[in-house]
Amino acid sequence: MPDRIDLRSDTVTVPTPAMRRAMAEADVGDDQYGEDPSVNRLQDEVATLLGTEAALFLPTGTMANQVALRSLTRPGDDVLVPTESHLVLHETGAGAANAGVQFSVIGAAGTYDGDGVRAAIKPAGHIVYPPTTLLVTENTHNRAGGIVFPPEDLADALAVAREHALAAYLDGARLLNAAIASARPARELSAGFDLIGISLSKGLGCPAGSMLAGSRDVIGRAHRYRRMAGGAMRQAGILAAAGSHALANHVGRLADDHDNARLLATELLRGDDVELDPATVQTNIVLFHLVERRGVPDAVTFVERCRDRGVLLNAFGPRTVRAVTHLDVTAEQCRAAAGVMRAVADGR
């Protein structure tokens, strides 16, 4: 275990020895001919997990999101997204460049309800409005602090989307965190979406890989756009084997990451230099604000000083910081990290 405690993201994990063995022993073939048994197996496993007809392996979650946009929209379409979505803020403008869509932000704090969706839909066939064709959900929501989308609001929003013939895409990079936190099967949380993206390289601890799942028809379209994006790989079974290993071994343990996030939040709240709503700490992300007071550093300074003391974090706003728990940090390390963070926030 390295000396530094890396809470920047759940993407920083390295494969476990058992995962490396599964990768080394993977049966492989040319996936562009559909001949990689490990990729085929993982795609079947994810389709079963999410209750869809088919699934597709992609190198990254960003590509999964971009391929989803291409598969479900046409250039000029209007896409409804939650506040601070990954699609809008963390993909360097790809949605506009690749799919040619425009985004309308709805709701607050990463969620919305049916009324919010209804109010934002532009009337179909109008001479000036762009046609609204897609609703996007991010569950859990990264920049809202890893919250789980409230199930009633989601059901309501999806019903309105269906009523207006909108497609629905779930950016479920951390959907399995949401499933574990709410003690519900992932397929229940993904029901009603035309396409679902999940990440293997976050809480699940894989070195790379994301999946899209949906009907055979929609996955067929996604297959083409994956190729267009340069994401069709060859002996990708080496990576897919890590995914199958993670699905078999690393899902239940996400609860430990959630416990550690709560521990971190509780320890941080022992000081009075940090504002944090414990109700938002539902999964593995702790988002907190440094209070506006003499001696309490801003987020960039805070992150730099914590780094000097071996604790790695990300600044998410002028006074907002994000910490993420994962496979490679223990409860003891979270406690130690909170001690460093409290001292730095206090100007010590």
Ligand SMILES: Cc1ncc(COP(=O)(O)O)c(C=O)c1O
């Ligand atoms: C909600 C969400 N969607 C998509 C992605 C993109 O995943 P990747 O880093 O594999 O491109 C991330 C990554 O942090 C994310 O948090």
